[in-house]
Amino acid sequence: MVQLRKYRVLIYCIVALILVSASGCTEDSKQDVNTSGEATVFEGKQLTPISEQRNNGIKGTQYIDQETYELRIYGLVDKPVNLSYNQLLAYPSVSRFVRLDCVEGWGFDAKWTGVTLNTLFNDTGVNSSATTVIFYCADGYSTSLELDYLVDNDIMLAYKLNDITLPADRGFPLQLVAEDKYGYKWAKWITAIEVINEPYKGYWESVGFNNNADVGGPAF
Numbered sequence: 001m002v003q004l005r006k007y008r009v010l011i012y013c014i015v016a017l018i019l020v021s022a023s024g025c026t027e028d029s030k031q032d033v034n035t036s037g038e039a040t041v042f043e044g045k046q047l048t049p050i051s052e053q054r055n056n057g058i059k060g061t062q063y064i065d066q067e068t069y070e071l072r073i074y075g076l077v078d079k080p081v082n083l084s085y086n087q088l089l090a091y092p093s094v095s096r097f098v099r100l101d102c103v104e105g106w107g108f109d110a111k112w113t114g115v116t117l118n119t120l121f122n123d124t125g126v127n128s129s130a131t132t133v134i135f136y137c138a139d140g141y142s143t144s145l146e147l148d149y150l151v152d153n154d155i156m157l158a159y160k161l162n163d164i165t166l167p168a169d170r171g172f173p174l175q176l177v178a179e180d181k182y183g184y185k186w187a188k189w190i191t192a193i194e195v196i197n198e199p200y201k202g203y204w205e206s207v208g209f210n211n212n213a214d215v216g217g218p219a220f
C-alpha cells in the first residue's frame with residue numbers, strides 16, 4: 001500500500017512536468033533566443049528565422065575563407081585600405097532592426113549587426129568630388145549607391161544576422177544593409193568597395209532594374 005502511494009506521487013509529478021513544458025511555461029527565460037543562440041525578437045519586433053530566409057544569389061552560395069579575406073576600399077579616397085576580417089570586427093559596432101524587401105515581393109525582418117560605412121570612410125577619407133559607391137562581390141555581382149544616401153542614413157556592412165555570424169549562404173563575411181532600398185542593393189559576399197564620381201549600374205540595374213531602388217518606388 002505504501003509502495004503504491006509512492007508510485008502515484010511519482011506519476012503525478014511526471015504528468016505535471018509534461019503539462020508545464022507543453023504549455024511553454026519553462027521557456028520564459030529563453031524568450032528571445034532559440035536553441036542555436038539566434039535572436040527571435042529585437043526591440044520588441046519579431047525576427048524572421050534564418051532558416052526561413054532564402055538565398056537568391058546569381059551563382060549560389062559563395063564560400064569565403066575568413067583567414068585570407070580582405071575588404072579592399074579604393075578609388076576616390078585619401079588612403080586606400082585592405083581590411084582583414086578581424087580588423088572589421090574591431091571597429092565599433094551597431095545593431096539595428098531592418099526589413100529586406102526583394103523587388104519580387106518577398107522579404108524578411110532581421111536584426112543586423114556590423115560596422116557603418118561612415119566609420120570606415122572616417123579612416124580612409126573620401127574625396128569631395130565623390131558621388132557614388134560601388135560594392136563588388138565574390139560571385140561577380142555588383143551594385144552601387146549614392147554616397148549621400150550611405151552617409152546620411154549611416155548605412156552598415158553587417159557581419160551578424162539575428163546575433164549569428166552571417167552564414168555562407170547569407171553572405172559571409174559582409175552584407176550591405178541598404179535600408180529602404182530593394183534587395184538587389186543589399187550586396188552579399190562583399191570583397192571590394194570603390195568610390196567614384198559618376199553613376200554606375202550594377203548587375204540587375206544594367207538589365208533594367210531601377211538604379212534608385214527605393215522600396216515602394218518603381219522596379220524599372
Ligand SMILES: Nc1nc2c(c(=O)[nH]1)N[C@H]1C(S)=C(S)[C@@H](COP(=O)(O)O)O[C@H]1N2
Nearest residue numbers: 054055056057058102137141183184186188
Ligand atoms: N553577391 C550578391 N549579392 C546579392 C545578390 C546576388 O545575387 N549576389 N542578390 C541580391 C538580391 S536580388 C536580394 S533580394 C538580396 C537578398 O537575397 P537573399 O535573401 O537571397 O540573400 O541579396 C542581394 N545581394
Ligand SMILES: [Mo]
Nearest residue numbers: 102103183184
Ligand atoms: Mo532580389
